[in-house]
Amino acid sequence: MNTTKAHNERMAKMTFASVYPHYLTKVEKKGRTREELHRVIMWLTGFDETKIQNLIKEKVTFETFFQRASLNPNAHLITGVICGYRVEDIENPLTQRVRYLDKLVDELAKGKKMEKILRGS
Incomplete structure (x- = not known):
C-alpha cells in the first residue's frame, strides 16, 4: 500500500516520546502493564529498558528511533490492519516499522497472549 509522501514525512518527524504515553495509556486501560509494553x-x-528511557528523554524522532534499532528478524511476521493500513503492504520502510510498533501495541491492548504478539519468540 502506498502512503503519501506527506504521511511518511509526518511519521519520520514524530517523536517517540510524544507517542509513548499514548501507548502506555492504551495498554494500561486494558489491564496490561508498562513492563509488557x-x-x-x-x-x-532490540533496545533494553535503559535505552528506551534514554530515547524518550532525548525526544528522538521515529526516524532516529528506528535508525538506532536492530529490527527483530521476525518483524515481517507482523501482519494485519492498523490505522487503516495493512502493515505488510506499506512500501515506505520507516512508516512500516512505525506501524509494526502500533500493531504490536494494539495486540497487547486487545489482550493477545505475549507469545502470539512476539511471533512465537
Missing part, C-alpha cells in the same frame, strides 16, 4: 518494544527494536 516494554517487552514488546524490546522484541521489535
Whole structure:
C-alpha cells in the first residue's frame, strides 16, 4: 500500500516520546502493564529498558528511533490492519516499522497472549 509522501514525512518527524504515553495509556486501560509494553518494544527494536528511557528523554524522532534499532528478524511476521493500513503492504520502510510498533501495541491492548504478539519468540 502506498502512503503519501506527506504521511511518511509526518511519521519520520514524530517523536517517540510524544507517542509513548499514548501507548502506555492504551495498554494500561486494558489491564496490561508498562513492563509488557516494554517487552514488546524490546522484541521489535532490540533496545533494553535503559535505552528506551534514554530515547524518550532525548525526544528522538521515529526516524532516529528506528535508525538506532536492530529490527527483530521476525518483524515481517507482523501482519494485519492498523490505522487503516495493512502493515505488510506499506512500501515506505520507516512508516512500516512505525506501524509494526502500533500493531504490536494494539495486540497487547486487545489482550493477545505475549507469545502470539512476539511471533512465537
